[in-house]
Amino acid sequence: MDGIAGKKSGLVWAVHLSTIALVLLWVVPTFGLLVSSFRTGDQIVGSGWWQSLSTQVQQLAAVRIEGDEVQRDGVFVIEGQLYAAGTDVSAWGTSSREPEAYEPGAVADLGDGVTLTVGADGGFVLSSPTTMADLRMPRVFATASTPPEFTVDNYTNVISSPLAGQSIGQAFLNTMTVAIPATIIPILVAAFAAYALAWMDFPGRALLVAFVVGLLVVPLQLALIPLLQFHNWIGIGKGYLGIWMAHTGFGLPLAIYLLRNYMVGLPRDIIENAKVDGATDFQIFTKIILPLSFPALASFAIFQFLWTWNDLLVALVFLGTGNDQQVLTGNIVNLMGSRGGDWEILSASAFVSIAVPLAVFFSMQRFLVRGLLAGSVK
Amino acid sequence: MHPALQALFVIVIGVGGCVFYFYASNIFLDKVLYPAKGPNAGRNTNRANMIRPWLFLFPALALLCLYLAYPVFATAWLSVFNRDGDFVGLGNYSAMFAEPKFVESLQNNILWLIVVPAAATAFGLLAAQLTDRIKWGNFAKSLIFMPMAISFVGASVIFKLIYDSRDANLSQIGLINAVWLKFDGGVGSFLMLRLVPFVLIGCLLLAIAWAGWSVLRPLVQGQGGGALLKAARVLGALVAAFLVYELAVWLYGIVTNELPYGQPQVWLQKPYWNNFFLMAVLVWIQTGFAMVILSAALRGVPEDTIEAATIDGANPFQIFFKIKVPQIMGTIVVVWTTITITVLKVFDIVLAMTNGQWETQVLANYMYDKLFRSLDWGMGSASAMIIMLLVTPILIWNVINARKEMR
Numbered sequence: 037m038d039g040i041a042g043k044k045s046g047l048v049w050a051v052h053l054s055t056i057a058l059v060l061l062w063v064v065p066t067f068g069l070l071v072s073s074f075r076t077g078d079q080i081v082g083s084g085w086w087q088s089l090s091t092q093v094q095q096l097a098a099v100r101i102e103g104d105e106v107q108r109d110g111v112f113v114i115e116g117q118l119y120a121a122g123t124d125v126s127a128w129g130t131s132s133r134e135p136e137a138y139e140p141g142a143v144a145d146l147g148d149g150v151t152l153t154v155g156a157d158g159g160f161v162l163s164s165p166t167t168m169a170d171l172r173m174p175r176v177f178a179t180a181s182t183p184p185e186f187t188v189d190n191y192t193n194v195i196s197s198p199l200a201g202q203s204i205g206q207a208f209l210n211t212m213t214v215a216i217p218a219t220i221i222p223i224l225v226a227a228f229a230a231y232a233l234a235w236m237d238f239p240g241r242a243l244l245v246a247f248v249v250g251l252l253v254v255p256l257q258l259a260l261i262p263l264l265q266f267h268n269w270i271g272i273g274k275g276y277l278g279i280w281m282a283h284t285g286f287g288l289p290l291a292i293y294l295l296r297n298y299m300v301g302l303p304r305d306i307i308e309n310a311k312v313d314g315a316t317d318f319q320i321f322t323k324i325i326l327p328l329s330f331p332a333l334a335s336f337a338i339f340q341f342l343w344t345w346n347d348l349l350v351a352l353v354f355l356g357t358g359n360d361q362q363v364l365t366g367n368i369v370n371l372m373g374s375r376g377g378d379w380e381i382l383s384a385s386a387f388v389s390i391a392v393p394l395a396v397f398f399s400m401q402r403f404l405v406r407g408l409l410a411g412s413v414k
Numbered sequence: 415m416h417p418a419l420q421a422l423f424v425i426v427i428g429v430g431g432c433v434f435y436f437y438a439s440n441i442f443l444d445k446v447l448y449p450a451k452g453p454n455a456g457r458n459t460n461r462a463n464m465i466r467p468w469l470f471l472f473p474a475l476a477l478l479c480l481y482l483a484y485p486v487f488a489t490a491w492l493s494v495f496n497r498d499g500d501f502v503g504l505g506n507y508s509a510m511f512a513e514p515k516f517v518e519s520l521q522n523n524i525l526w527l528i529v530v531p532a533a534a535t536a537f538g539l540l541a542a543q544l545t546d547r548i549k550w551g552n553f554a555k556s557l558i559f560m561p562m563a564i565s566f567v568g569a570s571v572i573f574k575l576i577y578d579s580r581d582a583n584l585s586q587i588g589l590i591n592a593v594w595l596k597f598d599g600g601v602g603s604f605l606m607l608r609l610v611p612f613v614l615i616g617c618l619l620l621a622i623a624w625a626g627w628s629v630l631r632p633l634v635q636g637q638g639g640g641a642l643l644k645a646a647r648v649l650g651a652l653v654a655a656f657l658v659y660e661l662a663v664w665l666y667g668i669v670t671n672e673l674p675y676g677q678p679q680v681w682l683q684k685p686y687w688n689n690f691f692l693m694a695v696l697v698w699i700q701t702g703f704a705m706v707i708l709s710a711a712l713r714g715v716p717e718d719t720i721e722a723a724t725i726d727g728a729n730p731f732q733i734f735f736k737i738k739v740p741q742i743m744g745t746i747v748v749v750w751t752t753i754t755i756t757v758l759k760v761f762d763i764v765l766a767m768t769n770g771q772w773e774t775q776v777l778a779n780y781m782y783d784k785l786f787r788s789l790d791w792g793m794g795s796a797s798a799m800i801i802m803l804l805v806t807p808i809l810i811w812n813v814i815n816a817r818k819e820m821r
Binding site for chain 1: 420424425428429432433436437440444464466467468470471473474475477478480481482483484485486488489492537540541544545547548551554556557558559560561562563564565566567568570571572573574575576578580584585586587588589592698701702703706707710730755758759761762765766778781782785786791794795798799801802805808809812813816817820
């Protein structure tokens with residue numbers, strides 16, 4: 037067997053390398069956004085996130101000089117610092133056409149005896165023989181190398197300040213408000229129905245199972261207008277109540293299907309013994325079936341939670357379009373429209389919305405996989 | 415009332431109401447309506463047991479009928495009326511097919527339907543096969559599976575950063591453009607952008623041509639089963655022929671196209687190709703799903719069949735394609751159809767990334783446009799019915815399978 041093992045080691049290496057390549061391909065996109073969300077806006081547009089650990093040489097945004105003037109030795113002087121500490125100016129200028137006209141420390145003549153000096157550390161001295169109160173302050177363009185900088189300001193910024201009608205923090209609460217009841221309520225309704233379809237004998241049972249299976253694939257796009265009309269007709273209109281009902285309705289086929297498939301597999305003896313001992317169906321259900329079905333209940337709960345948390349369409353249609361009721365996904369789509377280039381805002385917002393599903397995913401992956409297998413392989 | 419408080423209230427009312435309903439209705443049935451005592455105890459028990467299933471089923475059935483079954487008919491009904499509420503028969507449908515934007519979205523949807531399930535299943539199969547053979551496979555699996563938890567909107571943000579494009583004199587922050595600018599037309603570019611794609615797509619073309627031929631062959635030889643199967647074979651061969659033609663055009667393009675080296679490209683605004691950039695997002699999300707299910711199926715392949723093949727001298731590729739894949743064909747079909755359904759409903763990705771501009775419109779977003787931007791409920795419902803129509807074959811197939819299983 038040694039010969040075969042020797043031949044195989046090449047293949048084993050190929051397998052390892054291809055797996056690494058595949059995993060990188062799947063992780064890098066998310067990782068890039070995660071890194072970006074911790075960089076300042078200037079740094080994000082200055083260099084790709086893969087260069088975020090290296091010092092970057094870049095043209096800084098123009099800064100208009102400001103400050104209080106002081107009179108010193110007969111000249112009026114404004115002194116100050118243009119950039120954050122750690123910036124290393126390599127060239128600067130006073131017009132956008134010649135952004136690299138001067139060396140650090142060189143003196144620029146701005147006319148009328150006004151002079152400006154910018155040092156390598158970003159410190160500037162603007163001096164003039166007359167008062168500068170009426171002078172239009174010059175702008176400074178500089179090329180500088182800036183050290184890597186990471187910050188959590190993006191997160192505090194998006195969570196608290198309303199950038200697209202409302203803050204991401206508020207949207208987070210709204211999403212919670214939508215997702216939690218929409219996850220819990222269908223479970224109970226579905227569990228009773230699944231028990232009836234799995235363990236009770238009545239005419240038409242097979243037909244009902246087929247009905248549920250058929251509804252599994254009905255696109256919810258069809259339901260939008262009729263249900264909106266219905267909600268308006270019964271007077272709940274657009275709002276949380278409507279979206280809870282809608283998510284419950286849309287989640288039921290999968291819930292019933294998953295739970296029924298699981299319950300059918302429970303041992304018949306237990307249920308028949310309980311019946312012989314005089315337990316009613318209600319008792320059997322609450323005391324035996326529900327506890328035993330916990331894995332299936334958990335996997336459906338995860339599905340439904342991920343689905344309601346990540347949903348955009350149902351929220352757009354059934355929740356008010358008012359700013360105070362927007363969910364995370366809707367808010368981010370708005371941000372993409374209005375602040376499309378502000379990656380520090382977009383990336384942090386996206387990560388606020390991704391964080392909860394990811395936490396649920398990594399902590400309960402086992403149940404999720406089990407549910408997937410039960411839902412599709414059978 | 416604060417929404418969070420309201421939510422808590424609804425959970426309590428909803429759950430409590432459910433429990434109360436089931437409990438109280440059972441008590442009512444057993445104690446009041448048909449008590450299991452007195453002269454008719456036996457008959458009463460039987461009657462109660464006939465009614466009880468419907469007590470258990472009632473809330474679920476009511477919700478299902480109201481929220482999923484009724485809307486199918488209501489939408490069909492709405493789709494034959496115009497904006498002013500006049501009956502127009504199939505007028506909305508014919509108007510829709512005359513609209514270039516609708517035809518565009520139908521074409522794009524067909525492209526999505528072919529590419530995404532195929533790519534996601536293929537990548538999923540590859541990932542499943544690779545990760546099953548190594549020690550850190552489970553770790554690799556959960557990383558590839560992770561996008562499953564990310565919303566379509568979140569994924570759109572992630573990929574928008576990757577496709578980002580900035581002027582040539584600025585540094586690129588999108589990964590694709592940064593890589594693209596590394597190519598300068600030299601030997602490396604020839605290798606990576608002409609030779610490798612040519613070989614890969616050439617192989618794909620040959621594989622599809624072979625698959626198309628093997629589907630059609632029984633028909634040519636005068637066999638091929640019943641009429642339905644024959645029709646399916648012709649259809650499969652036609653799809654394969656279309657793909658072969660399309661790939662041949664690609665091959666020609668790879669050889670002849672002048673590539674704009676050194677110019678950052680706005681990937682999402684290149685008609686036809688931008689569809690593929692959007693599809694990449696969905697493939698990225700769905701591959702994990704395919705991988706998980708296919709890996710379970712692969713593990714279920716009986717060990718002795720593989721051993722027998724090994725003893726007969728089959729190499730790993732032969733074992734994979736000739737022993738394993740045929741045995742998990744059923745699962746592959748299930749994965750394929752599940753992803754197909756997801757593709758038909760794809761909406762968030764297109765809305766967030768291009769909103770259907772630059773010829774990327776798809777049916778679901780077209781419908782949303784009609785319903786909530788043009789406020790034309792007739793046309794919107796008609797396009798929703800088209801989606802329903804496309805799903806129907808899968809629906810019927812699922813129901814037939816479920817009926818088989820029940821027996």
